[in-house]
Amino acid sequence: MSVRVRFAPSPTGYLHIGSARTALFNYLYARHVGGKFLLRIEDTDIARSNEESTRSILEGLAWLELGHDEEVVFQSDNADKHRETAKSLLAEGKAYRDFTPKAEPGDSSVKDAIKERARASAEGSAGMRANPYRLISEVESDTRAASGEPFAIRLKVSETGRTAFDDAVYGIQERDYADTEDLVLLRSDGHPLYNLAVVCDDIEMGITHVIRGQDHLTNTHKQILIYEALGITPPIFAHLPLILAPNKGKLSKRKHGEIVSMTTYRDAGFLAAAFRNFLALLGWSAGEEKEIYSLDELIAKFSLEGIHRSNGIFNFKENDPRHWTDDKAIWFNAEYIRTMPLAELLPHVKAELKANKLWKDEYDSPITDEGLANGSELTADSHYSTWFLHTVDLIRQRFFTLKDFSSQGRAYFSEDYDLDAAAVAKNLTKFPELREWLPELAERFESEFAGANWPPADTGGSDKTFTEENIEAVVKAFAEEKGTKLGVIMNGARTLLTGVAVGPSMLSVFEILGLERTLMRLRSQVAWNG
RNA sequence: GACCGGUUCGUCUAGGGGUCUAGGACACCGCCCUUUCACGGCGGCAACACGGGUUCAAAUCCCGUACCGGUUACCA
Numbered sequence: 001m002s003v004r005v006r007f008a009p010s011p012t013g014y015l016h017i018g019s020a021r022t023a024l025f026n027y028l029y030a031r032h033v034g035g036k037f038l039l040r041i042e043d044t045d046i047a048r049s050n051e052e053s054t055r056s057i058l059e060g061l062a063w064l065e066l067g068h069d070e071e072v073v074f075q076s077d078n079a080d081k082h083r084e085t086a087k088s089l090l091a092e093g094k095a096y097r098d099f100t101p102k103a104e105p106g107d108s109s110v111k112d113a114i115k116e117r118a119r120a121s122a123e124g125s126a127g128m129r130a131n132p133y134r135l136i137s138e139v140e141s142d143t144r145a146a147s148g149e150p151f152a153i154r155l156k157v158s159e160t161g162r163t164a165f166d167d168a169v170y171g172i173q174e175r176d177y178a179d180t181e182d183l184v185l186l187r188s189d190g191h192p193l194y195n196l197a198v199v200c201d202d203i204e205m206g207i208t209h210v211i212r213g214q215d216h217l218t219n220t221h222k223q224i225l226i227y228e229a230l231g232i233t234p235p236i237f238a239h240l241p242l243i244l245a246p247n248k249g250k251l252s253k254r255k256h257g258e259i260v261s262m263t264t265y266r267d268a269g270f271l272a273a274a275f276r277n278f279l280a281l282l283g284w285s286a287g288e289e290k291e292i293y294s295l296d297e298l299i300a301k302f303s304l305e306g307i308h309r310s311n312g313i314f315n316f317k318e319n320d321p322r323h324w325t326d327d328k329a330i331w332f333n334a335e336y337i338r339t340m341p342l343a344e345l346l347p348h349v350k351a352e353l354k355a356n357k358l359w360k361d362e363y364d365s366p367i368t369d370e371g372l373a374n375g376s377e378l379t380a381d382s383h384y385s386t387w388f389l390h391t392v393d394l395i396r397q398r399f400f401t402l403k404d405f406s407s408q409g410r411a412y413f414s415e416d417y418d419l420d421a422a423a424v425a426k427n428l429t430k431f432p433e434l435r436e437w438l439p440e441l442a443e444r445f446e447s448e449f450a451g452a453n454w455p456p457a458d459t460g461g462s463d464k465t466f467t468e469e470n471i472e473a474v475v476k477a478f479a480e481e482k483g484t485k486l487g488v489i490m491n492g493a494r495t496l497l498t499g500v501a502v503g504p505s506m507l508s509v510f511e512i513l514g515l516e517r518t519l520m521r522l523r524s525q526v527a528w529n530g
Numbered sequence: 531g532a533c534c535g536g537u538u539c540g541u542c543u544a545g546g547g548g549u550c551u552a553g554g555a556c557a558c559c560g561c562c563c564u565u566u567c568a569c570g571g572c573g574g575c576a577a578c579a580c581g582g583g584u585u586c587a588a589a590u591c592c593c594g595u596a597c598c599g600g601u602u603a604c605c606a
Contacts, residue, residue: 187604214600291542
């Protein structure tokens with residue numbers, strides 16, 4: 001039988017990082033064994049579920065490129081079948097009606113109330129089989145039900161025995177029946193509850209492997225009870241370790257906010273491939289000293305055996321912009337940006353520039369400017385201009401996210417860029433002479449490179465081209481003439497021309513910006529005027 | 531409280547009785563490169579939770595303790 005797995009989120013918020021990893025592991029496993037990866041939205045809790053969440057989850061999955069097979073299943077569509085199942089269990093005597101009035105929620109939080117109740121029932125010797133309605137006669141039960149008295153349907157768990165299963169990650173798991181309550185299958189208002197719905201749907205969908213968070217470990221025992229009552233062999237279970245906050249506590253939407261949401265990473269300029277890579281290595285490893293895995297490699301190497309048993313921490317520092325999310329996630333992203341094939345990166349850069357109104361159609365123009373000075377290997381099979389190719393390749397080396405192309409890299413694509421105040425102070429205003437020198441350097445460039453412009457094609461005459469070696473000679477001579485260090489000129493120019501204090505070799509920057517823009521910017525007095 | 535699970539550098543992890551004076555990655559620190567730098571190169575700091583066993587030999591196996599987490603709903 002071929003493998004069928006499912007990702008089954010409940011739509012009560014955006015796609016959480018832990019859920020995203022669960023989805024990824026399901027996806028990788030399915031692809032690894034050539035099975036199907038299905039998606040089911042567990043929207044049985046009408047009060048908490050909403051369409052907005054479903055949309056957000058779908059968006060998150062789409063961003064991560066975890067495409068599912070077959071149609072999305074909405075659990076609420078199957079409620080009738082769930083009810084039927086509960087009723088048949090009742091008819092077979094494997095479940096019973098509980099006429100106990102539904103408890104009203106108290107003042108304390110739900111969690112605390114549960115804990116209190118659990119403690120209380122543990123102290124009383126009643127145990128899990130104490131429900132009086134477990135024992136009433138079929139006739140009495142039928143009569144009361146017929147008279148309209150509301151009831152919940154509970155599974156009748158045997159007095160003695162135990163549930164057991166062999167978890168693909170955690171190994172043999174056993175639990176005494178005495179530790180499991182007669183769980184409610186159907187609420188008194190007729191609503192099917194989680195455990196029933198999951199089992200019914202997993203059966204219906206032909207799920208062979210259930211891969212989910214280990215917070216479901218105890219639910220699994222309850223679900224096995226339902227499978228047994230139904231006379232159906234349970235699927236294989238594989239529980240995943242949890243992803244915790246830096247304080248080892250729960251990573252929650254309420255406490256940690258946006259940082260746990262997939263859309264945050266999409267919007268912050270992360271590459272899906274990089275984030276997937278990061279996620280894959282949180283709780284799983286191939287047992288080798290390797291960090292960067294393409295999706296195909298992950299699929300090829302993924303195995304349930306490689307999943308860890310201990311919870312992992314999603315490490316970040318609140319209030320520290322440099323470490324606002326897990327350092328390793330940031331590193332993966334930066335690594336992908338600077339090393340991935342340029343052709344794969346370019347569409348993302350284009351989208352980023354477009355979103356910030358920095359895109360120009362000329363970047364799209366197929367290569368006509370063949371005469372690249374530094375005769376590059378950057379093949380332009382592409383739909384992008386050579387200048388665009390070179391610029392992106394040059395500046396990506398020091399970038400972390402796609403956002404950097406429109407922020408730090410703005411000056412390459414627009415004349416409208418801000419100068420970083422700290423950079424201005426350090427590299428320009430500290431050397432007042434630069435106010436005269438830089439325009440003077442512009443004059444020098446203009447006379448030396450008259451007629452030449454970017455692209456540095458052969459301009460025919462004896463004019464030198466505006467390329468690194470030639471620029472270097474001119475700037476060096478200029479600095480010497482002024483009796484100053486080369487760095488003063490270079491750093492001043494860098495700040496004025498790019499707005500920031502860091503970047504690639506200044507010679508490359510001059511060249512890539514071209515003579516015309518270089519002259520214009522060197523003559524600008526904005527750094528001193530305002 | 532009860533039941534279940536977990537514990538290797540700050541974090542992600544390798545390791546499954548001897549090859550472990552415990553390896554890699556991120557972060558951090560230092561040096562180098564350099565006109566700057568968040569690129570790159572080299573190096574450094576830094577861990578087997580604790581206590582008992584078993585064994586010639588334990589990070590690896592067993593037991594206990596501690597700590598952390600999960601669950602204990604007519605939530606999912």
